[in-house]
Amino acid sequence: MQEQSQMISTVRKIAVATVTRDRPLMLSRLLASYGRIKIPDNVRICFLIVENNGSETLGPTIQSFRNDVSQHQVAYVIQPVLGIAAARNRAIQHAIEEGFDLLTFADDDEEVESDWLCELLKERDAHDLDIVGSPVRVAPVDDKYSRWNKTIWKAVNDINLKAERRCMKRRSQGRANTLRLATGSWMGNLDFFRRTRLRFNEELGLAGGEDWQLYDVAKSMGARTGWTPHAIAYEYLSKTRLCLRYYYRRNRDHARTVFRERYKKDRVGSLFLLMGSLATRFYKLVLSFMRIPFSPGKSMLRCTYYIGSSIGFIQGLIGKESQHYSSIDGN
Numbered sequence: 001m002q003e004q005s006q007m008i009s010t011v012r013k014i015a016v017a018t019v020t021r022d023r024p025l026m027l028s029r030l031l032a033s034y035g036r037i038k039i040p041d042n043v044r045i046c047f048l049i050v051e052n053n054g055s056e057t058l059g060p061t062i063q064s065f066r067n068d069v070s071q072h073q074v075a076y077v078i079q080p081v082l083g084i085a086a087a088r089n090r091a092i093q094h095a096i097e098e099g100f101d102l103l104t105f106a107d108d109d110e111e112v113e114s115d116w117l118c119e120l121l122k123e124r125d126a127h128d129l130d131i132v133g134s135p136v137r138v139a140p141v142d143d144k145y146s147r148w149n150k151t152i153w154k155a156v157n158d159i160n161l162k163a164e165r166r167c168m169k170r171r172s173q174g175r176a177n178t179l180r181l182a183t184g185s186w187m188g189n190l191d192f193f194r195r196t197r198l199r200f201n202e203e204l205g206l207a208g209g210e211d212w213q214l215y216d217v218a219k220s221m222g223a224r225t226g227w228t229p230h231a232i233a234y235e236y237l238s239k240t241r242l243c244l245r246y247y248y249r250r251n252r253d254h255a256r257t258v259f260r261e262r263y264k265k266d267r268v269g270s271l272f273l274l275m276g277s278l279a280t281r282f283y284k285l286v287l288s289f290m291r292i293p294f295s296p297g298k299s300m301l302r303c304t305y306y307i308g309s310s311i312g313f314i315q316g317l318i319g320k321e322s323q324h325y326s327s328i329d330g331n
Contacts, residue, residue: 010042012102015095016117017048019079019087020108022328024061026236031065033111040118046073048094052087054080085200085210088183092199096190103190105183110136110233112185119231120187130192130223131215133181134231135164141237149242155297156237168229176226183211185233196221207257207322247301248308253322255312260321274313281306 016034020027027049034047047069051058055078062076075098079090088105095103104120106112116134124132138157141150167179192198198218200210219225240246262270285306291299312322 012043013098013100014043014045014102014104014117014121015048015075015091015098015100016045016104016106017050017091017095018106018108019050019052019084019091020058021052021082021087022057023108024058027058027108028061028064029236030106030108030110030112031061031068033113035065035068036114037112037117038114040121043121045117046075046098046100048075048077048091050077050079050087050091050094052079052082052084054078081202083202083205084208085202085204088200088210089202092188092190092193096194100190103188103193105186105188106233107136107184107235109238110184110235111139112234113232116185116231116233119228120185123226123228123231124187124189127226128224129226130189131181131218131225132187132228133179133225134185134228134233135167136182136184136233136235137161137164139234139236141242145239145242149239151297152242152244152247152301153237155301156242158298159301164229167227171227171229176228177224179225179227180212181215181225181227184235185231186211192218192223204257205321205323207253209254209257209261209322213261244300244304247304251305251308252312252315255309256316256320256322259313259316260319263316271317274317277313278310281310285310 016037018027018030031047031049039045047065049058049062056076058076062074066074075094077090077094079087091105092103102121102124104117106116120132120134123129123134138153138160141153145153167176170176170179196218198214198221200214204210204213215225259270259274262273285303288299288302288306292303
């Protein structure tokens with residue numbers, strides 16, 4: 001009897017969460033990968049789907065998933081306030097209210113490998129981390145994509161893999177705690193969020209960047225953070241994303257948010273930073289433009305980044321807010 005109660009007390013509850021809006025087909029692919037994940041020893045999981053909509057639209061999708069993973073709990077909740085920060089906070093609130101120990105996030109346009117959860121938990125436990133992240137790679141595209149789509153995909157993939165190698169190098173140097181973590185592949189210790197009451201910043205509305213902002217605030221509160229290369233997720237890029245227009249809009253909107261948050265904290269300092277940022281981007285834009293004949297995809301993507309972020313900084317200065325998540329691409 002004593003052994004049984006001891007075993008029960010060591011069983012941990014993990015909420016495997018995703019937030020979603022108007023992407024039923026992509027969500028189904030993520031849920032299918034959730035159904036294949038290995039469950040760590042002494043762990044009980046609940047799949048938590050937060051729909052960021054005014055009403056339920058995913059009933060059949062969720063019921064089908066429940067049938068596929070009938071041995072596990074599936075929670076389906078609605079967050080009617082639009083905004084990715086509000087939806088993520090709804091996930092945290094639900095997990096805390098239901099007494100979970102840990103919370104993970106993967107995005108609704110991703111798939112996760114079968115050992116994804118085990119590897120996140122392994123890294124968290126090895127270093128007693130409050131937050132741990134891992135790579136999100138770009139999933140391969142098929143023959144239905146145009147040659148131009150594939151050129152952009154290759155550029156995005158090359159940049160993404162280079163960034164992953166930098167993360168691996170820093171981790172090998174014992175500096176994984178200096179890596180900024182996004183929520184595309186993420187695990188959080190809910191004891192930390194209970195104690196600090198830290199949440200995603202809902203003032204961002206339909207803008208992005210809530211995950212990096214939460215990371216920065218968490219670090220200032222003493223959070224122990226880390227990163228593992230072994231918990232792999234894959235992001236699926238729709239045709240609408242594999243074009244320069246999308247990356248221009250994404251970089252512009254992100255820069256708007258970054259500048260407005262800086263400006264709130266330090267008006268004078270943010271203006272000096274702005275001048276330096278614009279000058280640096282102009283210089284790098286010229287260099288990238290000159291490299292187009294030798295590396296067209298990557299160079300044009302970098303040009304798009306420098307142009308989009310520069311315009312975003314200027315628009316942020318005149319008070320324009322990011323509405324990046326007002327429209328959803330992909331399905």
